[in-house]
Amino acid sequence: MRIARFLASAIGAAAVVTILPQAPPLAAPPGTQTVVVQCRQGWRGDAGGQYGGVAFQVSCQNGRAQQRLSGIVGSAYSVRMGVESDAVAGDCFFSGDASTVSESCLDVRLSIR
Numbered sequence: 001m002r003i004a005r006f007l008a009s010a011i012g013a014a015a016v017v018t019i020l021p022q023a024p025p026l027a028a029p030p031g032t033q034t035v036v037v038q039c040r041q042g043w044r045g046d047a048g049g050q051y052g053g054v055a056f057q058v059s060c061q062n063g064r065a066q067q068r069l070s071g072i073v074g075s076a077y078s079v080r081m082g083v084e085s086d087a088v089a090g091d092c093f094f095s096g097d098a099s100t101v102s103e104s105c106l107d108v109r110l111s112i113r
Contacts, residue, residue: 045108
């Protein structure tokens with residue numbers, strides 16, 4: 001008789017545990033992207049702005065520079081670039097909403113992927 005009562009109380013406790021509400025699933029972590037600025041030989045460039053709500057500032061001279069962005073939400077971007085060589089200078093602004101970005105200001109290229 002005692003064994004039957006023990007089993008009945010154990011089964012009742014297990015039933016209570018199984019009917020408890022489950023926690024909602026965890027949200028996916030925000031995305032990451034890489035900003036790359038490439039300067040052709042003889043060029044210097046600087047790109048600053050934001051992508052997906054995350055600010056960045058990347059500079060290059062006769063080569064390439066990059067910065068990894070974390071915590072991105074969405075794909076809206078706005079970027080201002082200043083570029084120059086020994087003979088010419090330029091100032092460019094780009095904005096939009098895209099999962100990948102590929103823009104050029106004179107001989108300096110910006111990409112976000």
